[in-house]
Amino acid sequence: MAKHSVQQEEAYYGKVAAGKLFPLWKMPPQQPEPKPRAVPYVWRWDSVVELLDEAGRMDHTIDQGGERRALIMINPGFEGPFAGTTPSIAAAMQMIKPGEVANAHRHSMAAIRFILRGSGATTVVNGEKVTMEEGDLVLTPQMVWHDHTNPMAQDLYWLDALDAPLVFYLNANFYNFYYEDVQPETVPENHTADTLGGGLLRNQYAPPRERSLSLIYKWKDTYAALHSATEAEGSPFDGTIFEYTNPLDAGHTLPGMSCFIQRLRPGEHTEAHRHTTSVVYHAYQGQGSIIINGQRLDWARGDTFVVPSWAWHEHVNGSYSEEAVLFSVSDLPVIEAMDLYKVEEGSRQEVAGVIEGSR
Ligand SMILES: [Fe+2]
Numbered sequence: 001m002a003k004h005s006v007q008q009e010e011a012y013y014g015k016v017a018a019g020k021l022f023p024l025w026k027m028p029p030q031q032p033e034p035k036p037r038a039v040p041y042v043w044r045w046d047s048v049v050e051l052l053d054e055a056g057r058m059d060h061t062i063d064q065g066g067e068r069r070a071l072i073m074i075n076p077g078f079e080g081p082f083a084g085t086t087p088s089i090a091a092a093m094q095m096i097k098p099g100e101v102a103n104a105h106r107h108s109m110a111a112i113r114f115i116l117r118g119s120g121a122t123t124v125v126n127g128e129k130v131t132m133e134e135g136d137l138v139l140t141p142q143m144v145w146h147d148h149t150n151p152m153a154q155d156l157y158w159l160d161a162l163d164a165p166l167v168f169y170l171n172a173n174f175y176n177f178y179y180e181d182v183q184p185e186t187v188p189e190n191h192t193a194d195t196l197g198g199g200l201l202r203n204q205y206a207p208p209r210e211r212s213l214s215l216i217y218k219w220k221d222t223y224a225a226l227h228s229a230t231e232a233e234g235s236p237f238d239g240t241i242f243e244y245t246n247p248l249d250a251g252h253t254l255p256g257m258s259c260f261i262q263r264l265r266p267g268e269h270t271e272a273h274r275h276t277t278s279v280v281y282h283a284y285q286g287q288g289s290i291i292i293n294g295q296r297l298d299w300a301r302g303d304t305f306v307v308p309s310w311a312w313h314e315h316v317n318g319s320y321s322e323e324a325v326l327f328s329v330s331d332l333p334v335i336e337a338m339d340l341y342k343v344e345e346g347s348r349q350e351v352a353g354v355i356e357g358s359r
């Protein structure tokens, strides 16, 4: 084979690049298992809320106050304004002040919001009003009109999660504003939930029209489910855990994301496992730790943290008298749709250090 000079090689790679090509032999070697760019990380309640409140005092920096006063949690392993908390999910903390309206709009990204502080604000989704209280989970599936109003006297905080990074990556996002700030209410309040009979009975005269439902899962029902399960019905890796399912087909919460609620009994310390889903957790009640790949992360109520794909993790309730409740959202529906779901079960890990930002 003829030897080529350095100049000839350079010229060759120049022609390849000019042809908008990339030589596969220059790619870094393939890894035998996932090596996520996402890293474990925690966003503290106090720090995020302090920054949201400051934004609330200087609203001239924000074009659409109520609609846009959200701080997206960017995983330190990613970069740029379109980066998310995990590869496919962007979680954010949002605050709406008394009297504010988040203008009606719709987009191809699906969103969930989990209400953290403040009750009595309302959301209208495709003409249907629901009243949001602490611990409620509200869905706005893709392309449904939604606006939020806070008629109460106190600020309202919620955790948002959108499948935005994935939808942007797929170049599939549409985004429109409604021609008025607030859409008219065209169906009775709680219409969707009322025609579903709690998922067990379905109104045959007025059945839901689409699989993606504008649902609200009330905290009182979630709480009752969490406490109806016996210890024996718990998972060795997650404690008592429930998925928020779609009542029409018992499938995942939304096509691109699924949500979970889990309860760790006082003193509970689970075994470790790892899976190919990436998970954003929010500590809704209590205090505890998660051990991720041998590194401990201590959390308290209001903290949000992320567990990357294929990272070993186990949960610890840090209290011997109080239970702990974790809300979480993951990319399980996407991973399953691509037949990529894999889980490995292990046992408790040795703790070799703490994760940056641990309390
Ligand atoms: Fe939205």
Ligand SMILES: [Fe+2]
Residues within 6 Å of the ligand: 237, 273, 274, 275, 313
């Ligand atoms: Fe897990």
